[in-house]
Amino acid sequence: MGIDTDLATFVPQETPFRWSGIRELVYNQNLDSPFRDVTRRILFDAEHGLGVQVRYFEVAPGGWSTLEHHGHPHEVIPIRGNGRVLVQDRILHVAPHDLVYIPAWAWHQLRPEGEEPFGFICIVTVERDRPVFPTADEIEQIKASDPEVAEFIRY
Numbered sequence: 001m002g003i004d005t006d007l008a009t010f011v012p013q014e015t016p017f018r019w020s021g022i023r024e025l026v027y028n029q030n031l032d033s034p035f036r037d038v039t040r041r042i043l044f045d046a047e048h049g050l051g052v053q054v055r056y057f058e059v060a061p062g063g064w065s066t067l068e069h070h071g072h073p074h075e076v077i078p079i080r081g082n083g084r085v086l087v088q089d090r091i092l093h094v095a096p097h098d099l100v101y102i103p104a105w106a107w108h109q110l111r112p113e114g115e116e117p118f119g120f121i122c123i124v125t126v127e128r129d130r131p132v133f134p135t136a137d138e139i140e141q142i143k144a145s146d147p148e149v150a151e152f153i154r155y
């Protein structure tokens with residue numbers, strides 16, 4: 001059986017954390033947005049047949065990802081800078097090459113720690129449900145879980 005080498009791809013990193021031909025997907029942001037200063041890049045997508053999408057996110061210092069939960073899990077691998085990751089009622093302090101699994105329906109939010117951008121690989125299934133944002137009641141419940149969590153979350 002022949003192997004179709006036309007399907008092979010090689011995408012070199014041009015400068016640190018930037019890959020040839022992979023464009024930055026900027027979320028439209030305003031003051032009501034549930035995130036702040038987040039960019040996204042899709043590194044591998046459905047066409048490779050693994051059933052997953054591999055994304056690279058970067059959160060600028062002072063920024064935050066959306067506080068959300070959903071029925072699909074995340075596999076997160078920080079590769080740039082240090083960060084803090086809310087997983088339900090815990091805050092993890094993470095560094096490059098740590099491994100974080102965010103289970104289905106766990107509330108989560110990611111923020112940089114320090115003056116460097118926080119960049120991380122995030123793997124998701126191609127087929128997945130949409131994120132759900134917390135209601136006002138749910139925000140109060142999340143805050144009540146831990147004072148550190150209450151201080152940490154942005155929404």
Ligand code: MN
Binds near residue numbers: 068069070074108131
């Ligand atoms: Mn998520």
